[in-house]
Amino acid sequence: MQIENIKNWLKINLFSSWYYSLISIIIIYYFLLIFPKFLDWAVFNATFIGNEKSDCKSSGACWVFIKVWFNKLIYGFYPEKDLWRINLSFFILIFTISLSFFIKDKFKIYILFFLILIFPIIAFVLIKGGFGLEYIETREWGGLSLTFILTFFGIIFAFPLGILLALGRRSELFFIRYFSLLFIEFWRGIPLITVIFAAAIMFPIFLPQGLNVDKLLRVAVGIAIFESAYIAEVVRGGLQSLPKGQYEAAKSLGMGYWKMNFLVILPQAIKAVIPGITNTFIALFKDTPLIILVGLLELLGMVNLAKSNSYWLGLAVEGYLFVGIIFWFFSFILSRYSQNLEKKFSSERY
């Protein structure tokens, strides 16, 4: 019975006609050619136990490298004794997001409010210092936690700004419309690397002498503004997909501009473009390693640093694979989360 099922499944999915069979066989052949070798290298011949490079004597991967450097890859140069501050911030974030799955819909607005307005301040004080906590300069931030900080900052900054820009671009007021248009086209028209470079190196030249804004903040704001232009265009797509009747209906109920947009138009528009927004956020997450260029060491930067330590040379592959897995994992989670949102909101239209 079971074997029969498998046979049927194979026949339907892999060998339904001669050319399907050919393609399946070629793919399976290459898979069998590469995958066992990869497994050999990554698992069976790999070294997991030890504390230095000389412990890796086999021909396989040297995961000792990742093990020894793990703390640095995650937290950068953040002082060991203060790591709980970063951990607590991320715990609060994850706890709040998970909480939103379990509580009633009408309380969700408070969670959103908390995440956008209150949590950043709590996390900022925890990680940066103040109110009795020791100050940790941003030069000591790094690793995966810096990647997360930049991504989170980018999202909470770019999302509202992007929505406002999208509305602005469709506004009837001349200045607002053209300002939004110019702003979006300008930021969308230059590469991110230019933005990061300008924020880190050129911006300080324009500041009055003696005034100095933290480099990480400059870069974070640069990235956030850049992404907001993309969000704006995605949201505009959603706005354009709505039939005119929605606007007219809202107006005929006596709603003003803001009420109409925030109660009727935007909820529908954003719902329609969740995949596009997720796309932008994943891109933002994956763009963060570019800050290596201006000397900030996020996850990839820390791996580069670790692999060029004289006692750990020649382990680039392990390091990059680790970074790849981490990036894939979190991008995947973001993507699953957005699919979940899509399903949840896909009901009421028509």
Next chain:
Amino acid sequence: MKKIRINSFAVLAFVVTFIFTTFNANANQTRENVIKRGSLNCGVSQGVPGFSNADASGKWTGLDVDFCRALAAAVLGDPNKVKYTPLSAKDRFEVLKAGDIDVLARNTTWTLARDGGLAVEFIGVNFYDGQGFLVRKAANINSAKKLNNVKVCLETGTTTELNLRDYFNANKLKYEQIGFTKADDAVAAYDAGRCEVYTTDKSGIAANRTKTKNPADHIILPETISKEPLGPVVRGNDENWVNIARWTLNVMIEAEEYNVTKKNIDSLKSTTDPVIKRLLGLEGDLGKNLNLDNNWSYNIVKLVGNYGESYEANVGTKTPVNLPRALNASWRKGGILYAPPVR
């Protein structure tokens, strides 16, 4: 309700900006600022083996790092009071000029254009680098002059290519270049046998050699075909600080010349040799010329070590980087390290 949110966001952005904002004190009081701050801000690389690199506990080590430690020892009396800022090759000078760091020790080549054009001052050379060649031992080549009709693997887009062409043309040797955009790829191709020679700066060759399957099978040829003097850099508008940095390096070099080491410095206190007495701060008051305590030079050697000690610990033949002293030996031992007299 939306309006309120915008306003609070603006307030938040403002507050954040304000908290982050710091004011730079006067630029030509670097020494005073360092003392007031209680720490030296040192710009380093994002990882160059043997020159500046962090270990898994976050501690920075390297030849360049030791210079920063020596500077901190001279000014603050404690080599551990250094804060390191990793910098890319692109933004290093801007960060120095902006005052975010007090000294840039990031294997930076001293050239006229940089020294003259950038409002910065190179205070000396802490490593004489230059382009060299890596070949297989089995090939039995002992001089670059014998490299004829060879394939050369290299990283494109740097001066390496130009130097290579000049050298082979000048010596009437034929070669074929196989270029890569990344050093790792060039080394891998060389290791796989696609080329007989791999070329880049010698400090880089040594580090890249450890990436081959069997590092002991390869040797670096003695010739150096280009000049890449690497040295620390400070801002040019602060003469006192320029002098402190310059003489910190000179003290390290001179201490090696007179065999004053971290270990023996205390036993040398009873010496009669005036040069060593001056180095230890027992005679004269050289510190005054730099606005420092008279034991500044003693602190450098006692707490960090002389140049040779730093070299051997970071890039010497007992480390994985494995660079012979060659040009970087004292002038008394066949190198070209020559510090003006500390007197």
